[in-house]
Amino acid sequence: xAKIQVPFxxxxxxxxxxxxxxxxxxxxxxxxxxEPMALPDxxxxxxxxxxxxxxTKPLSQMVRRGDKVAIIxxxxxxxxxxxxxxxxxxxxxxxxxxxxxxxxxxxxxPPLSPEEIEHKLGKGVIAxxxxxxxxxxxxxxxxxxxxxxxxxxxxxxxxxxAEADVKITIxxxxxxxxxxxxxxxxxxxxxSNETIEMNHVFSLxxxxxxxxxxCHMQLDxxxxxxxxxxxxxxHVIVNNRFEVTYVGAGDFVEAHxxxxxxxxxxxxxxxxxxxxxxxxxxxxxxxxxTNHLFxxxxxxxxxxxxxxxxxxxxxxxxxCPGYGAWPGFALMDLMKEYMPPSAANRDKAxxxxxxxxxxxxxxxxxxKIYEVMTRKHLTIVTQKENLEMSRGAGLDATESxxxxxxxxxxxxxxxxxxxxxxxxRYTILDV
Numbered sequence: 001x002a003k004i005q006v007p008f009x010x011x012x013x014x015x016x017x018x019x020x021x022x023x024x025x026x027x028x029x030x031x032x033x034x035e036p037m038a039l040p041d042x043x044x045x046x047x048x049x050x051x052x053x054x055x056t057k058p059l060s061q062m063v064r065r066g067d068k069v070a071i072i073x074x075x076x077x078x079x080x081x082x083x084x085x086x087x088x089x090x091x092x093x094x095x096x097x098x099x100x101x102x103x104x105x106x107x108x109x110p111p112l113s114p115e116e117i118e119h120k121l122g123k124g125v126i127a128x129x130x131x132x133x134x135x136x137x138x139x140x141x142x143x144x145x146x147x148x149x150x151x152x153x154x155x156x157x158x159x160x161x162a163e164a165d166v167k168i169t170i171x172x173x174x175x176x177x178x179x180x181x182x183x184x185x186x187x188x189x190x191x192s193n194e195t196i197e198m199n200h201v202f203s204l205x206x207x208x209x210x211x212x213x214x215c216h217m218q219l220d221x222x223x224x225x226x227x228x229x230x231x232x233x234x235h236v237i238v239n240n241r242f243e244v245t246y247v248g249a250g251d252f253v254e255a256h257x258x259x260x261x262x263x264x265x266x267x268x269x270x271x272x273x274x275x276x277x278x279x280x281x282x283x284x285x286x287x288x289x290t291n292h293l294f295x296x297x298x299x300x301x302x303x304x305x306x307x308x309x310x311x312x313x314x315x316x317x318x319x320c321p322g323y324g325a326w327p328g329f330a331l332m333d334l335m336k337e338y339m340p341p342s343a344a345n346r347d348k349a350x351x352x353x354x355x356x357x358x359x360x361x362x363x364x365x366x367x368k369i370y371e372v373m374t375r376k377h378l379t380i381v382t383q384k385e386n387l388e389m390s391r392g393a394g395l396d397a398t399e400s401x402x403x404x405x406x407x408x409x410x411x412x413x414x415x416x417x418x419x420x421x422x423x424x425r426y427t428i429l430d431v
Contacts, residue, residue, distance in 0.1 A: 002027045004420050006317045006401060007240070007285035008381075014242065014288045018317050018381070018401045022418055026409075028279065029307075030420040031269045031427055038243030042081065045247040046234065047088035053232060054250030054258055059089065062231055063166050065097035070164035072185050073171075075106045076116050077296060079238035079289040080172040083122030085247070089168060089234070090125070101160050105169075105189025106135040108196055108361040133160060137193035147227040151216060153199045155224050156192035162228065169233045169252060173259035175210045175267065175428050177299050177368040178203055179218035180260050182235050185252070186224040188361065196361050199224075203364035204353065210303045211268065211428035213260055225252050235259035240287035240423050264428065271307050271429040278309035278431075280416035281408045284424030286318035294320045294380070294390070295331045295365055300424025301378050302368045306431045307419055310375045313408040316424065317381040317401055328386045332393045334358060335366045339394030341373040377411070379404045 002024055005017040039045045050059040063069060071089065073082045086102075093100045102121065104112055111134035118126050126132075135158060136142070143156040161167060169185040188196040202208055202217035209215065225233075233252035237259060239245050246262050248255050282304045290297040297318040304314050320328030338345040338352075349370065352358040372378065380390060380397045381404050390397040398404050409416055421427050 004030075004283065005422070006283060007287045007422050008317050008319055009286060009288040010319055010321050011242070011288050011291050012321075018285070020283070020401050020405055022405075022420075026416055026418040028417045028419060029271070029273060031271070031429065032422055033266050033426065035239040035241070035266060036245040038239070038241070038245060039247065042084040042244045042247065043087055046085045049234065049247050049249035050089060050092065050232065053255065054248065055254040056232060056251045059092045059168075059232060060096070063093055063096040063098045067096070067098040067165040068163060069093050069098050069100045069166040069168065070103055070161045071100060072103045072105050072161065072167065072169045072190055073120065074189070075104060075109050076112055076120055077109070077291060078172045078181070079174070079242070080170055080236040081244065082120055082170050083125070084244075085170050085234060085236065086121065086125055098166070101131045101133060101164070103158060103161055103190055104132065104134045105185055107184070107188030107191070108137050108193065111136050133158065135190050137196070140192060143192040149220050149223045149227065151202070151220050151223075153187075153220055153224070154195060155186070155227050156195045157186060157228055158190045161190050166231045167229060169230055171233065171235060173235050173237050173256065173263050175263070175303060175426060177210060177302050177365065178208050179211070179213050179215050180256075180263070182256050182259060183218055183221045185230070185233070186228050187221050191224070197359065200360035200364045201353070203360060204350070204367065211430070213257070222253050237263055238289055240289065240426060242288045267426050268428040268430065271431050274307040274419070275431045277417065279307050279312060279419040280309060280412040281313045281315065281405075281418045282308045282421060283315045283405070283418065284421045285316070286425070287423050290318070290425050292321055292323035292328065293326060294318060294329045294382075297425060298369045299365070300421075302372055303424050303427050303429065304421050305372045305376065306429045308376055311377075313377045313379060313411060314372070315379045315381065315401070315404045315408060319383050320386055321383065327389055328382065329389045329393060331362055332366060332390065332395070334362055335370050336393045338370065341370060343374065346371070346374050379408065
């Protein structure tokens with residue numbers, strides 16, 4: 001009998017696991033990454049990276065006296081610790097005698113509160129008096145048109161970024177439903193509502209999947225970054241212990257691709273053994289960096305999709321304690337109208353996107369999960385307080401991993417093939 005430990009963590013409560021006994025005859029594969037150790041000094045690593053960049057000039061040679069510099073960071077739901085990365089970048093900018101503005105790339109997520117901004121950027125940055133702007137798509141007057149991508153997406157971005165002489169980004173590289181995170185520092189981070197919605201239609205295409213860096217959505221984001229003229233990207237990898245293991249900088253696109261190579265070396269697996277014999281059941285969990293909402297942790301089910309058969313079961317353990325006023329399954333009720341998952345309801349959902357009855361900034365997430373659910377059974381193991389809302393959205397949810405596994409075995413038989421992917425959201429599986 002194998003005893004597996006399924007991560008059941010939040011940012012506030014790390015190290016929590018749910019233990020499950022799986023008969024040896026059933027467990028046919030486990031995909032557990034060998035994660036690098038934490039960098040001993042993230043601030044020092046950043047200082048080195050921006051002065052030894054890939055494909056562009058060092059930051060100290062890029063910034064001149066009197067320049068306007070815009071630094072674009074992620075919102076509160078991404079893991080790169082901006083408060084530890086900003087200081088050496090700000091030191092270079094101040095030494096050059098340039099002006100700096102920090103732009104928090106919220107996309108269509110509401111602007112951060114003062115407390116959230118302080119947590120993300122650090123007390124020192126707040127105390128410095130540096131202007132801080134959050135992307136806010138409810139204010140269209142704050143955007144300006146800078147060009148059109150070859151895929152026909154008009155690029156409207158915040159004026160302070162468009163007008164800056166030097167544009168620097170800080171982002172997290174990680175597997176996402178659309179390729180890899182870290183590429184979206186123009187779209188959606190600092191873009192207008194129109195630009196975000198039009199770009200996100202590419203999330204519906206079959207090539208838009210975890211680990212495919214050449215999908216239309218990803219390439220359109222790269223092109224937007226070129227149009228805006230990003231000067232330098234600082235790309236960070238944060239492991240499942242919430243530790244920074246990688247900091248690289250340089251040309252935004254080329255440095256992002258380098259970060260992807262480093263990420264893939266740890267979190268991308270050859271799962272060819274499942275090509276002809278997919279698993280009946282896949283069990284996955286949630287680690288601290290995936291944070292508070294199923295809207296983010298649920299990506300794990302999509303990452304596990306390639307190794308489980310159609311008609312099979314994905315069991316995902318995720319506590320989802322919620323965030324502020326948002327309950328753990330906030331926004332998942334957007335797909336309630338299209339439940340249960342079926343071909344007819346799938347068609348109805350797709351038409352809703354094109355008719356603008358559903359926004360794609362949120363749909364690009366729940367649609368990916370929903371599409372998997374049209375082919376496979378998803379069972380969610382979560383905290384008791386989430387059961388009413390998750391079940392109300394039409395999801396199969398329970399607070400017991402043992403019950404979920406017993407039900408899956410009953411569904412697929414005593415000889416069911418089981419795979420274990422502890423860190424589903426981080427993992428790319430090549431079949």
